[in-house]
Amino acid sequence: MQSIPAILLSCLAAALLAGCGGGNEQPAPGARTAAHGAPQGAPAIDYQEVVQQLYVAYFGRAADTGGLANFTAQMEALGAPVAIQDLNFAYTNNASVRALIDSFGNSAESAALYSGDNEAFLIAIYANVLNRVPDAEGKAYWLAALNGGGLTRARASFTIMAGALINTSAQGLLDAQLVRNRIAVARAFTSALDTQAEAGAYSGDAAAAAVRGMLAGVTAASDPNAYGPIIDATIAQLLAAAVPSFDTVRGIVQARCLACHAGAGAPNGVRLDSDAGIRNRAPDIYLQVVVLQAMPLGNQTGMTNAERDIIKRWFEGGTP
Incomplete structure (x- = not known):
């Protein structure tokens, strides 16, 4: 296994300790624009590449839709660079950029992924970011930077x-x-979360672990364009495991149950025309809709099996 060459180590050391922003090596003409979008001040969409880089570097997973929108907006407001090398340089002399990047590095999710002493921490980063163990020269260099304070764990x-x-x-x-x-x-994964249900399903530790596992299967030899079926399967897995939101359940109840269970004339006083009514009657809804499948009466309002399954997962998931 080849080690990081001395010239690169010197360049990165200069970037860390003197703020050179990546040293003297430059991309080929046009490469930065092609890979990272327009220069500083570009529309927020140009920040998607570097936000995904932050998510993969610190969390080992793709950005969720809310996080992507939030961090692209923050970067646009800061006028942050869109290229990873320039952003790494900005970390040294822009307190706002530093705080934003540190919010990733100091997060509980990143701390859970990268833990232990500096050596264990470094080995975990190599495993997640580069899918390999550190070579001897690279390990010695980065450990010296971590132990000497030239490189913070957050960065x-x-x-x-x-x-x-x-x-x-x-x-x-x-x-x-x-x-x-x-x-x-x-x-591609984040772009594929194009419905509210899909975006909502990508939430929580289990969902993060599933997407992290998907990305772990990507290698240097992989063809990203062939990953569509794997992305679709991962999203289907998230949907199957997700606890539906109360908003989703409310919509089903309003469409399928309020023909009878609204107002003072509701049968047996079972009113489902308010959020409190739905929550208070959640056990009854579960029994009648999921277990007995006796309601809606005669299924006159056309409740589907998929809707019954949503109510089932909502109730069994704790009625959030």
Whole structure:
């Protein structure tokens, strides 16, 4: 396994300690625009690449739709760079950019993914970001930076990813391709969350772990364009496991139950025309709609099996 060449280590050391922003190596003409979008001040959509890079670097997963919108808006408001190397440089001299990136690195999710002493922490970053163990030279360099305070743990995974993308050794080229492939699949996954139900299903630790597992299967040899079926299967898995929202359940009740269960004339006083009424009668709804399937009476309002399943998962999931 080839190690990080000394010239790259020197470049990254300069970036960390002197704020050189990636050293003297520059992308080929036009490469930065093609890969990362327009220069500083571009529309928020151009920040999607670097936000996905932050999510993959710190969480090992694709961005959720809410997080993507939130962080692209924050970056646009800051006028932050759209390229990972420029953003890494901005970390050293822009307190607002530093605070934003540190919010990833200091998060509970990132801390759970990267824990232990500095050596264990570094090994975990290599495993997640580069899908390999650290080579001896790279391990020595990054450990020295962590132990000496030149690199904070909050900044580490993003900086290591940025370094991988400019490493031109044989191993570095494989690392860079792996990162690019995972970012491409991450972007495709988030874009595929195109319904409220799908976006809502991508929430919580179990969903994050499922998407993290999907991305872990992406290698330097993978074709991101062939990942559509895997993305669809992962989303289907999230939907099957998700606890439906109360808004979804309310919509079903309003459409299928209020013909009878509204107002003073509701049978047996079972009124479902308010949020409190639905929540208070949740056990009765579950019994009649899911267990006995006796309601709606004669199924005159056409409740579907999928709607009964939503009510089932909502009730069994704790009626959130």
